[in-house]
Amino acid sequence: MTREALTTTLQFFRVVRPVPRLMRLSFVVVTVASIAGLLQGGGRVTSTLLPILLLQTFAVSTGFIGYARRGHFDLLFTRGAGRVQVAAIYWLLSAAPGLRCWLVLALVEFLWHRTTFLVSSGTVAVVLSGSMLPWAISVPLTRFSGATGWLLALVMAVTLTPAGAGAFGLWQVQSGEPWWWSALAFLLFPGRLVGESLSAHGLPVVTVLVLVAGSMVGAFAWVWYVDLPLETGQ
Numbered sequence: 001m002t003r004e005a006l007t008t009t010l011q012f013f014r015v016v017r018p019v020p021r022l023m024r025l026s027f028v029v030v031t032v033a034s035i036a037g038l039l040q041g042g043g044r045v046t047s048t049l050l051p052i053l054l055l056q057t058f059a060v061s062t063g064f065i066g067y068a069r070r071g072h073f074d075l076l077f078t079r080g081a082g083r084v085q086v087a088a089i090y091w092l093l094s095a096a097p098g099l100r101c102w103l104v105l106a107l108v109e110f111l112w113h114r115t116t117f118l119v120s121s122g123t124v125a126v127v128l129s130g131s132m133l134p135w136a137i138s139v140p141l142t143r144f145s146g147a148t149g150w151l152l153a154l155v156m157a158v159t160l161t162p163a164g165a166g167a168f169g170l171w172q173v174q175s176g177e178p179w180w181w182s183a184l185a186f187l188l189f190p191g192r193l194v195g196e197s198l199s200a201h202g203l204p205v206v207t208v209l210v211l212v213a214g215s216m217v218g219a220f221a222w223v224w225y226v227d228l229p230l231e232t233g234q
Helices: 004-015 021-040 046-060 066-069 082-115 119-139 143-160 179-188 201-226
Strands: none
Touching: 004 046, 004 082, 021 046, 021 066, 021 082, 021 201, 046 082, 046 119, 046 143, 066 082, 066 201, 082 201, 143 179, 179 201
């Protein structure tokens, strides 16, 4: 991508925001509520990030291919911007509001509690997973499909299996968990690792992060190779 194409792409997305205004406002409201919960103290530090993570899942589930087939990015493609570059910038800007809210919450935690649970290695892994996997899943689908699919899988795991009441719970890390269960639980409910250190969960987390990275590679490959006929011409 040339500098001119990059400038055009950034200017385009300043006007056509990847994250709708109502969702940006929701991030503000949720972050203020999370800060209020954080200031109350007690054992609520790690749980205050969960609402932001949930909203981030919906924010990054953009459905890139659907918009491309409706001609939303034709102005960029005709000015030399490559598909993958446009998709990458689109993803970064989609994830930016949630990342900013996370960092603000982490700063408040440090200033108020003098702790750094919200920037632990486990928390970083959670934020990355929540910012990447829903986007990758929703690339060939519609907006919010990645987040909706994740919520459906989570509800099914809790209600149709003994995941919430068996020997190993879904919501919190427990000693003696099999690595495969830890990986599955992290995939279904990443929030269980907020505030944790990755050194104690190496193989399960690495397994999930490899899956997340692979999904991003697959999503960009799909953007590169798939045909983009306008939907009006189909």
